[in-house]
Amino acid sequence: MDLKFPAVTNPESVPALRWGIIGPGGIAKVFMAAVQKHTRQQIHAVASRTQGLAQSIGAEFQIPLVLDSYEELVAHPEVDAVYIASHMKDHFEHAMLALGANKHVLIEKPITYQPAEAREIFATARSRGLLAMEAMWTRYLPQSYLIRELIASGQLGDPELLTASFATDNRAIPRLWQKGGGGIAYDMGIYPIAIAQQFLGNPTKVTARGQVTEAGMDAESHVILEYQSGARANLVMSGIASLPITASCSFEKGLILIDEPFLAPSGIRLRDKEFYFSEKSIRDTSEIQGHEGLSYQATEFARYVAEGRTESPVHTHEDTVANIEVALEITTQLGASPF
Numbered sequence: 001m002d003l004k005f006p007a008v009t010n011p012e013s014v015p016a017l018r019w020g021i022i023g024p025g026g027i028a029k030v031f032m033a034a035v036q037k038h039t040r041q042q043i044h045a046v047a048s049r050t051q052g053l054a055q056s057i058g059a060e061f062q063i064p065l066v067l068d069s070y071e072e073l074v075a076h077p078e079v080d081a082v083y084i085a086s087h088m089k090d091h092f093e094h095a096m097l098a099l100g101a102n103k104h105v106l107i108e109k110p111i112t113y114q115p116a117e118a119r120e121i122f123a124t125a126r127s128r129g130l131l132a133m134e135a136m137w138t139r140y141l142p143q144s145y146l147i148r149e150l151i152a153s154g155q156l157g158d159p160e161l162l163t164a165s166f167a168t169d170n171r172a173i174p175r176l177w178q179k180g181g182g183g184i185a186y187d188m189g190i191y192p193i194a195i196a197q198q199f200l201g202n203p204t205k206v207t208a209r210g211q212v213t214e215a216g217m218d219a220e221s222h223v224i225l226e227y228q229s230g231a232r233a234n235l236v237m238s239g240i241a242s243l244p245i246t247a248s249c250s251f252e253k254g255l256i257l258i259d260e261p262f263l264a265p266s267g268i269r270l271r272d273k274e275f276y277f278s279e280k281s282i283r284d285t286s287e288i289q290g291h292e293g294l295s296y297q298a299t300e301f302a303r304y305v306a307e308g309r310t311e312s313p314v315h316t317h318e319d320t321v322a323n324i325e326v327a328l329e330i331t332t333q334l335g336a337s338p339f
Contacts (some may be wrong), residue, residue, distance in 0.1 A: 003270060004144040004280040006149060011039040011295075018044035020079040020093050020103070023086030024057040024071050030291045031083060031135075031298075032061050038288055038295035041302060045243060047073040055229030068096060074101035081305065084108060088187070089180030089339055090274075091115040095132065098123045106301050110190045113339040122317040132211075132317075133301055137193055138263050140296040140317040142284055147198065147267055148314070150256060157252025159231050160335045162199050162240050162261065164192035164247035167238035176239055177217050183338030185218050185330045191263045193245070194325050196225055196233040199249045201258075202261040202322045206229050208333040211240070218336035225326070232268040259283070265293045 005155035019035070021028055024046050035041045045065035048054040058066035067073045074082060074097050082098040084091055084107045092112050098105045098255075099121070111134040112118045125132035133307060138144060150156065166188050175181035176188075203225035210221035220238035227233075235245065250273070259267035266289060271279035288295060311317045331338055 003146065003268060003280050004194065004285065005282065006145040008142055008145065008296060009299050009303050011041075011299045014040075014295075015300055016040045016042050016304050017080040017104075017302050017305065018078055019043050020045040020047070020065075020073045020076065020082045021057075021063075022073065022084045022098070022206060023090070024053060025047050025085060028083065028085035029057070029060075034112065035072045035298045038292060039299050039302075041298045043099060044252040045073050045076055045079050055262070057081075060156065066116075068230040070097060074098045074103050074220050078102060081106065081131075081301070087175070087181050092121065095121045096124065099128060099132065101132060102128060102130065104305055106133050106135050108135045109137075110134065110186050110322055110324050110327060112172070112324065113328070115185065115321050115328065118321050118324060122311065129308070129310060131299075131301065131305050131310055133292075133304070133312050134320045135297060136190075136315050136320070137294050137297045138194060139198070139312070141265055141293050141302050142286070142296075143258065143268050144198070144314070144338070145255065146282075147258075149183045150270070151199065156254045156256070159199050160232065160250045160252065162196050162233040162247070162249040163241050164195050164233070164261065165236040166245055167236055167241045167243040168245070169242045170239040173247070174279070175214065177215065179217070179337070180339055183218055183331065183336065184237055184239040185221050185334075185336070185339060186327045188239060188326070189221060189223075189330065190268065190323060190327060192223075192235040192237055193323050195247045195262060196235060197323055200227050200231045200233055201228075202227075203233070203326065206326055206333070208330040208332075209338075210334050212334050212336045216337040218331050218334050218338060221330050221334060223330055225325065246302065264291065265289055283301055304322065
């Protein structure tokens with residue numbers, strides 16, 4: 001089986017949406033830089049509740065409209081879509097605000113803490129014919145398209161066991177340790193949860209053990225997911241320890257390994273199951289590296305808008321809700337309260 005990255009959507013082939021930015025903090029700056037460098041999407045408007053932040057971001061990224069409020073931003077006739085990168089506890093409020101103004105929304109992962117809120121966002125978008133999409137950027141990387149092709153081919157047989165780890169010492173990032181600002185299972189762990197879903201579907205049983213801070217925030221989790229097929233997944237997510245950020249899945253007839261870090265543009269290795277194995281490999285050597293890979297989701301978002309879609313075909317509303325249900329179950333079992 002030859003390894004070749006499938007063609008991705010040409011950024012020049014999709015309409016240039018005019019984007020408004022809500023919550024222009026760290027990840028929003030990374031998103032805007034990637035979009036301006038690698039797509040034809042237009043960062044057109046920005047607003048912030050932090051005094052002076054919108055003005056400084058507007059100058060840095062040469063954004064035409066620097067607005068005084070989120071209400072003004074979503075109501076502006078020159079805004080086609082809204083990227084929501086505020087604190088997680090505010091995602092629901094800001095998504096509903098934008099949808100109420102008939103704007104398409106791309107909402108940073110995870111979309112919300114609560115599955116019921118995610119369902120309401122998606123139901124509102126569908127009822128208005130608008131696209132609502134979680135910014136699970138990993139689903140839109142070239143390697144993800146290759147993974148889907150490898151699984152769909154059936155040449156590897158059924159999946160058996162997946163392992164994934166996202167463990168990085170992030171104790172210096174205050175937001176992750178404050179209620180409403182993240183939490184390790186939701187903010188970091190959502191990536192191992194999502195890659196397990198991509199390979200194995202949704203689990204029937206979740207078992208979690210880990211550490212919780214005195215403030216009630218989850219700090220580290222060791223998770224076993226079990227599936228109706230008999231497949232299993234072992235996930236490690238930690239904001240304290242640092243481990244290789246890897247993911248691999250054993251199938252009946254071979255292994256798929258995603259190079260480190262598995263959540264960014266990296267590479268794929270296809271290996272047999274022998275102790276002294278042989279393998280084929282491919283590396284992503286394009287100019288889009290690291291978090292510049294956020295640009296892929298912006299291009300696909302614009303394509304979906306042009307096609308009249310209300311959800312992503314490669315990361316559906318059902319997928320999104322199922323993943324935050326797993327994150328909620330993990331924190332519940334740990335006795336954590338990140339929101």
